[in-house]
Amino acid sequence: MVQQVLIREFIFTNDYDRTINLWRGIERGMNVGRSDTPEETLKKLERDPDLFLVAEIDREIIGTIIGAFDGRRGMIYHLAVHKDFRGQGIGATLLAEVEQRLKAKGCLKCLMHVLDDNAEAIEFYKNQGWRHATEDIVFVKEFFT
Numbered sequence: 001m002v003q004q005v006l007i008r009e010f011i012f013t014n015d016y017d018r019t020i021n022l023w024r025g026i027e028r029g030m031n032v033g034r035s036d037t038p039e040e041t042l043k044k045l046e047r048d049p050d051l052f053l054v055a056e057i058d059r060e061i062i063g064t065i066i067g068a069f070d071g072r073r074g075m076i077y078h079l080a081v082h083k084d085f086r087g088q089g090i091g092a093t094l095l096a097e098v099e100q101r102l103k104a105k106g107c108l109k110c111l112m113h114v115l116d117d118n119a120e121a122i123e124f125y126k127n128q129g130w131r132h133a134t135e136d137i138v139f140v141k142e143f144f145t
């Protein structure tokens with residue numbers, strides 16, 4: 001039987017613990033860090049709460065994506081699908097939904113970071129029409145360490 005997948009917006013009180021558990025169980029490609037504390041998650045939800053989505057099957061959270069729009073560029077974070085549910089189009093559905101919502105906000109261009117050894121995610125994104133921006137070098141500065 002094909003299980004029904006519900007894509008919906010993240011609700012902090014309902015979903016925070018279950019989402020962190022999902023991320024901690026992702027074997028690679030997912031860094032759960034200081035931006036994922038309850039405080040930082042609530043801070044993120046002050047902006048674009050409609051871009052933080054979860055995929056649910058039988059009330060279990062089995063996928064996530066966090067989008068962001070700063071008025072100029074979009075960003076994608078924490079796209080992940082539980083390994084038991086991969087290869088069923090759930091990752092592609094989450095990504096397409098956030099892309100659609102970003103476009104509706106007027107976003108012209110969207111970026112994301114992928115670890116260079118995450119060959120599976122790189123293949124996945126190429127498959128979804130993304131391209132590796134070889135013209136860019138990513139610089140970073142930590143404001144709090």
Ligand SMILES: CC(C)(COP(=O)(O)OP(=O)(O)OC[C@H]1O[C@@H](n2cnc3c(N)ncnc32)[C@H](O)[C@@H]1OP(=O)(O)O)[C@@H](O)C(=O)NCCC(=O)NCCS
Nearest residue numbers: 029079080081086087088089090091092120121123124127
């Ligand atoms: C990347 C990830 C989200 C993909 O989720 P998924 O639900 O398995 O992907 P989908 O089933 O929607 O796949 C969509 C398409 O990408 C392809 N694809 C998915 N994983 C792939 C892989 N490992 N290699 C090649 N192609 C792949 C699928 O074949 C499918 O192609 P189709 O539309 O032609 O059938 C999932 O593998 C994951 O959670 N990985 C671990 C976390 C991670 O690395 N996240 C990315 C952080 S940048």
